[in-house]
Amino acid sequence: MPGREGLGRDFNDVPTAAGVGLSLRHASAVCFVVHGVTVAAQVTITVAPSFGGTYVSPGAVISHYYTSTAANGSVARTKAVQTNSNLVPQTGTIAIGATAEIEVLAAMLPDPNCYIKCSVTTGTALVTAIMHDLLQQRGPANLALAGA
Numbered sequence: 001m002p003g004r005e006g007l008g009r010d011f012n013d014v015p016t017a018a019g020v021g022l023s024l025r026h027a028s029a030v031c032f033v034v035h036g037v038t039v040a041a042q043v044t045i046t047v048a049p050s051f052g053g054t055y056v057s058p059g060a061v062i063s064h065y066y067t068s069t070a071a072n073g074s075v076a077r078t079k080a081v082q083t084n085s086n087l088v089p090q091t092g093t094i095a096i097g098a099t100a101e102i103e104v105l106a107a108m109l110p111d112p113n114c115y116i117k118c119s120v121t122t123g124t125a126l127v128t129a130i131m132h133d134l135l136q137q138r139g140p141a142n143l144a145l146a147g148a
Contacts, residue, residue, distance in 0.1 A: 008140045010132060014147060017129035019119040021051050024106040026144040028133035032102045032118040034125050035071050040093035041123030045086045045104060047113035051148060055117050060084030061108045066101040067094070077101065093123055 007013070014022060017032065024030060034043055045062060046055035063084045066077040080100075082090040094100045104116060118127050131146055138144070 005140075008134070008143050009137045010134065012131045012134060012143050012146055014129040014131075016126075017118060018125065018127035019117060020129075020147050021048065021055065021115045021117050022129055022131070022146045023051065023115055023144070023148070024109065024131070025114050026135050026146075027106065027131035028135065029103060029105045029131070030116060031130045031132065032104070033128045033130065034088075034094055034100045034102065034118070034120075035127075036094040036096045036098050037124045037126055038096060039123040040095050041125035042093050042121055043088050043100075043102070043125065043127065044119050044121045045088070045102070046117045046119065047109050048115045048117075049112045051115055053115065055115075057086045058109055058113065058116075059086065061086060061104065062088055062102060065089070065103070068099045069095065069097070071097060071099050087121075094125060 047058040048055045064081045067080050068075045068077045
């Protein structure tokens, strides 16, 4: 069965995205993958109208996210529901060794905000951003810079 490369066609990624401003002008959504490392973690989603702007809460935009107790793909994800917030998890933390996947659609951001950050506010975590449903497909070398 033939395959195809997804980078540049379906997604763009930023492997080290904790606290980094990312543009959603070229994608319909971003999935932040948060991996609890040495201290259970909590993250905050903030937005701004420009890369160097002041990042503020987008309001209560996150109503659910997905978790797994293992970061190696050996444990199924479960849906975690919370009261709408920009804090994930709203109460508690992402356990050491666990993951949380947080989807944010560009349409969820209040105008004119098109830049988003996922910052670790408690504990330690690795954050990867996967921007998907690209508005324009390009070769990987020609992708729009997400963090600029």
